[in-house]
Amino acid sequence: MALKIVKGSIDRMFDKNLQDLVRGIRNHKEDEAKYISTCIDEIKQELKQDNIAVKANAVCKLTYLQMLGYDVSWAAFNIVEVMSSSKFTYKRIGYLAASQCFHEGTDVIMLTTNQIRKDLSSPNQYDTGVALTGLSCFVTPDLARDLANDIMTLMSHTKPYIRKKAVLIMYKVFLKYPESLRPAFPRLKEKLEDPDPGTDAESHLVELLHNRVVALISLRRCDFFAVKYLGLLAMSKILKTHPKSVQSHKDLILQCLDDKDESIRLRALDLLYGMVSKKNLMEIVKKLMLHVDKAEGTTYRDELLTKIIDICSQSNFQYITNFEWYISILVELTRLEGTRHGHLIASQMLDVAIRVKAIRGFAVAQMATLLDNAHLLTGNTQRNGICEVLYAAAWICGEFSEHLEDPMQTLEAMLRPKVATLPGHIQAVYVQNAAKLFATVLQKHEGETESQAAQETSQLLIDRLPLFVQSANLEVQERASCILQLVKYIQKLQQKNVEVAEEVTALFAGELNPVAPKAQKKVPIPEGLDLDAWINEPPSESESEDEKPKAVFAKEEPKHSRSRHTEVDEKELARRREVRKQEQANNPFYIKASPSSQKVYDAPGVEHIPVVQIDLSVPLKVPGMPMSDQYLKLEEERRQKEKAERKKEKKKKREKRGKERKADSGPESEEDIAPAHQVDIVTEEMPENALPSDDDDKDPNDPHKALDIDLDKPLADSEKLPVRTHRPELLKSPAEDRDSESVPQETKKKSGKEKKEKKKDKEKDRKRSKEEKKKKKKHKVEEELLESQPEEAVQSEETKEAAAPPTSTSAEQEVCVLMCVCLQEVTAPSSAAAAVDTSSATAPESEPDEPKDTEPEDTKSSKHKKKKQKKEKEEKEKKKKKRHHHHHQHHGDAGGEDSVQNGTVEEEEPLPPMSNYSLLAENSYIKMVSVYDIQGNHQDESKVVVSVIFENKSDSFLKSMEFNVLDSLNSKLQRPEGAGAHDSLTVPFQLPPGVSNEARFVFSVQSIVMPQKLKGTLTFIVKSDESSTHEKLDFKLHFTCTSYLITTPCYSDAYAKLLESGDLKGSSLRLEGINMPFHHLLARICFHHHFSVVERIDSCASMYSRSIQGHHVCLLVKTSDQTVSIDAKCDEPSLLGNVLDEIKQTFSKC
């Protein structure tokens, strides 16, 4: 007994380890889930203890449970704790767990930055290694940005073990933070070129493997399928770089086509595609044709067929030397029964016939034969895909009918009654081209005294066309009746012996040219065409107000259906298909598919497919030997002949020239193979002055697109990687005045500092590198100096620093503002005086209550002078080397005055009809409009972004705007690291008069079930010519519960499940006297309260939304006679109550 107790207590003391857990799970096969849940409870207890060993043990077990599919994200913080242990044993466990379950959405990942940095710089290489390995799995854009520089340093670590890991992880860093690629590239390149024994084994491997793999494939009885497959795969990759080395293994690859494993056969086919040359094309295709004959099962045969066509047609028929051969190959392929790829063959026929003029005669002859033997192609199975070929055949015969030997016979073949069984679109082509043939026949027999033949043809048409006039296909019917009438008319004329041939031929005159598929896209936009501009007056305000809600709602809908499409699983699809079939069966307007044709498709065996024996008497095939083989033979003979001739020539030459040109005697080189016929391949037409653009081939979703960076461009200062520097260093940086003490600029300074450090490094590097570079650099500097005055060069550099990445958005905005201001200065100085005049003249009118702008009127002229004086002063100042914010400010100043014109001319921007922007606060200077925007739905559970539009209504310049909010317990304004809880945030721009700009502020919110109001103030400096005053504007930010909702689509089945689950609590709301159409009502709820419509039936709709913290909110909205009742359910009753209140308020307003 005693021992049992002791054992129990020891158990509790030392807990289960991983092995015990696994053993336990294995011993509890029946109630595994229950056992694991008790284990998880134990683990939770263990995690609460202070002992790091116990914690690590618990985390280790969690890693195992994670593998079994248990969500362990709740322990993320404990994992971080274990990661930060100083012992390698525990650290390793922590990082392993993190790499298994951390991802971009894990919030604690932010906490790891410093720990990882510490580990990366640890003296123990395995600490570093473990950190790198872990980081490679859960690196986020933020981590990548913060740690890029540390990893870069590791690339030159003393231990190769660390170096290679650092080099590999850089790839992940680039993917997450592409900006780091350019600055890191030189060092990376250096590393890769460096013959480091640790990292370059791979490239050697390629070569070694190539040889080994070739040897292995050739083993006949090789059960090492993997090698075979991989060898083929490897070859296809090697092919791209070293085509010659692979081409020599052609026979081996052809053997692989006999393999019983389909994966290998398909891979071999892929490989063949890249291997063909002018020389071996015919041979390869011949082998493939043999396989086509042998191949059983339509999928593989279809694959073969497409590959043959791909191989032949690749790069604009580059490898085809004899198009007659190709046409015969295509004709032979038509013998394939039951293939889906009839249209492919057809399009190839059309393509060749249209683009290779020399081949038309031959093609037309072949097509005429095909048409004549159409019954063989179509057989009983009229739904057979191969009959598509007849489409091409008919068109070619009609279009190039001048090449036909006996158009009359072909015409007869095209009008056989059997044609009526072909699919409609083919019949239509038949009818149309019969007319073309008719025209040719007429022309041929024109002028003959006995126009018997012509009259017979007319009669034939008149006899046969009525069959098509009765066709069920609209297109066929229309064309047939039209042509029938035409022929009847012509017959009348013929009887009067009127010559009509020319006029009839004129109907079909003109040649069709192939057009490149991208041609339309490449048509350049004509000058002066602005597609965004209104052609007519834009509709008036009132109209759009009515329209807008509708549009918003309509927009929602298609989005739903599209996403729904992608989500539908196969079961659902099958079900829908069934329903549709049922519907169609009951609908008399649907023609039911004949059961016979369906059978043919369903039959697994080949017995059902009637094997068409091509009659040997039919001239489609040379008896005993397929036609294409004949060409192959001919070709070989021809080549040998040529070779012989060439040898003779060469001998002669050699006799003449001696032994000079021994080297180029390679008799098999590509150039030697001359095409059998002189062919000119008509290239596809492109519009005139088409824009050369290759970018349209790129996939916009390619994850590597971000890495599409020009690596040769010199590094801009702003692209430097952020490096951590210490605060003391900051203080050392040149003193700055009040303006720039604000936080964003502080970070900019940091980067500026770091940039300087970097520069030093760089210079060292450069010293090492060649002198040339130095010269270049000097040259560049000189250029800079030339461009701007010396002092300005310093300034411009400083402004560049301001654009450093850490606060990229604000920096960008700042740069934008700067640029605008600078531009204004550049364009406006001449009119500056005038501008000032207007400003003083118009300002009092436009802003009568403007307190500051009470300038005495007599200063008009003096002001003018002042301006001038000021300019002079400024120039002096410039020479005195100013700080950049002075410069900045000055620009702002001047710009401010200059743009007064704009400020007064432009009216206040009207708010869009349905907008979430609402007025936050305004006074005579500034107007704030704010919107609550929700950021990061699932990843950032507690972030709300408030976008505030600041609009300067005064005609003074507003600067140093600082935004501050009194934080509540629940909602806090996010301030940059290191800032106090009451510090204000600097608005990252200044406002010239009349200008508005938008700033975003991030708030962290804890509870979202209650609406909240936050008091805040905006302080700013109003700067006019004479004075600058501090002003203040109070405002209240209202965080409604609605603003925590995110529009989330929901499918009706999921919605139903959600409601059934019973976790939701209900509430309801009644709105009386709502006098608007139901869809307007829904649109309003959708727009203002971020709901989406799940389903709508008549005057009843279900809607869904989700809070940023994952609460489900479901609404059922019903309407009848101006009364709207809303039944709502949500897992958080107080949130629901507040949302309903807000909805009520929305509708009480209108």
Place this chain on the structure above:
Amino acid sequence: MIKAILIFNNHGKPRLIRFYQYFAEDMQQQIIRETFHLVSKRDDNVCNFLEGGSLIGGSDYKLIYRHYATLYFVFCVDSSESELGILDLIQLICFFLCVCVFVETLDKCFENVCELDLIFHMDKVHYILQEVVMGGMVLETNMNEIVAQVELQNRMEKSEGGLSAAPARAVSAVKNMNLPEIPRNINIGDINIKVPSLSPF
């Protein structure tokens, strides 16, 4: 890039999973099930490559697997042809080797790879794997190097006392005692208790 490494047994029970792209846990389990379904129905004498299942990315991804005794080792790799295609080439070729290396390394570290070893030492297998593949990229293919690094790290763990240090081992020895024996021990214990009471000096 390697998207995932999955090791599961003939019944589809996961023995080690390593995703280099984030999937939620339930999705991971679905992927394992789907992959198992795809792989297990294949003959042992066909090649070891097939297109990935729909969950893991469809035909853009390949499943490369080996069947070792009761275990399936499945690697899911992409075949996207990008600018980095050539890198992928190297990785793909190394891939097969990698599978070999991985299994052989397991052999060395565990003497003889067997499902039970994997089950009870999942963490150790992870540590070995980490030396071969990092973040979906092949890190090292030299077996000696890998073994050396793994052993150095294990030695370091030992010098720190390890997670299952001496006391814990003693405990697990106690735990492994056969329970049916315990009553007997207790009986003996009773006697033992008597004995000291009988002979108090």
